[in-house]
Amino acid sequence: MIEARGLTKRFGDVLAVDGLSFDVLPGRVTGFLGPNGSGKSTTMRMAMGLDSPTAGDVTVAGRRYHDLPWPLREVGGLLEANAIHPGRSARSHLRALALSNAIDRHRVDEVLELVGLTAVAGKRVGKYSLGMAQRLGIAAALLGDPPVLLFDEPVNGLDPEGIRWVRTLCRGLAAEGRTVFISSHLMAEMALTADHLVVIGKGRLIAEMPVAEFVARSSSQSVRVRTPAPERLAQALGPAKAIVVPQPDGSMTVTGMVAADIGDLAAALGIAVHELTPVASLEDAFMELTNDAVEFRGVS
């Protein structure tokens, strides 16, 4: 379990994390969501004892990271995949970490096997792709069989297969009763992986709730519509103040009208409708909630 209480971090004039309090409970995957620059990584780094809080506290299993007797056996952290000397092999990197926490050297081969790096374990890490480095980072996190896992953007640089693997792994780790805390700016990925969400913006807590509830609270539900006459329907929907966005697959997404009204309108005009699916995306809910809390925004 991870507990943050009034966690605050100031860098000069910038308040990166501002009085953040939340709990990350065991047995489920908790997603840590926020736009870029919202303070996710800083929070993760404070939890791992790399940055010290300006005020407040974050504890893992009831202790500050600094006070954990065997840190790698209690917390597995993945913070930026490049936290590895490029001149060292994956096996050497993991062996050195294992030695620091009195972990048996056989464990190194086990985690290498688990992340699929056995064949390249003797290669210098500098020659690894971002995806391989990310897998090595996950191997390091699992080295000490820790009950708590903190992954900062674990699917960064991974191919679709790798993303699916991380998702399955995280769900598996949570099912074993571990505390799994993953940060991401990919809402769609979080919708598939996480059970619970901690959402922050500008360093402040915006929401802490189950994923399903987060999505349900979103007011901007949209409807996926498939019709052989998309242009006619779009024209008819325009005056009804609905926003119509054509999709690459030929369907269109309509926001601002419920499915029943769209169906009625199409029927009145004699337009055939092949699909009418209400969709509520985590992405939309997220955008809506963090709209005021985006640090940097392009001019549109």
Add this chain to the structure above:
Amino acid sequence: MTAIPTSLAPLAVSSPTGRAGLADAVRSEWAKFWSVRSTGWSLAVTALAVVGICVLATSTGHDLVPDPTRRSLVGFFLGQLTIGVLGVLVMSAEYGTGSIRSTLTAMPRRPVVLGAKVVVFGAVALVASELLAFAAFFIGQALLSGSGRNHAALGDPGVLRAVVGAGLYLAVLGLLALGLATLIRHTAGAIATYAGIVLVLPIIVGALPTGLDNAISRYLPANIGLTMISTGGGHLLSAPVFSPWTGFAILAAYAVAVLAAGCFLLVRRDA
């Protein structure tokens, strides 16, 4: 890569009692030290510098050699640069590559991390430097006597102290470099500062008026080194010097002070 497992057997052995300490950190740092190429390269180049310059300095000429021991050890003034680079890299490479984050999450008590680096690098630097000092001495004396010139024996007055002193000098300078890298955290900046202290500072001080030069120059690491590798304790310098062991104590104090300042900042700064 379709059959990658997604679950893992638990650790066979549960957590030992106590907590991860200096012994664990030393084992880890030892493995890290020998698993990068820069270690072997730096040590090889140091050996080449010390022995190579010794051969050059003792195999040519037919003059009377004022201090044959020192003549065979002059390569240490180039060796101090390469051992310094290794000392810097032991810490600065962690920041340059980002691996400091892995290191500090495995061992969050930062003074223990620095202590382990001092133990590992200090031990290797001391053993390597002493081996090189004795190797350079014996090779140099053999070459001097081979060309029929005056040479020293280990039992002659001050000789053993100068040879052992040469090794100590190099090892302590390496630790000074490690301390500078802990303070500065950048490879280039730390190497530049280190080279400035051991090479440039003597030139600047030498250009000062005699009174100032005489007051300051005995405190410079390079001049302390010269007294340490000379059998006569540096009587060849124009300015007054400390005795070899007093000089060594001052040099060691520099290294301790810089390492202590580095440790203080290592604990205080975000990684």
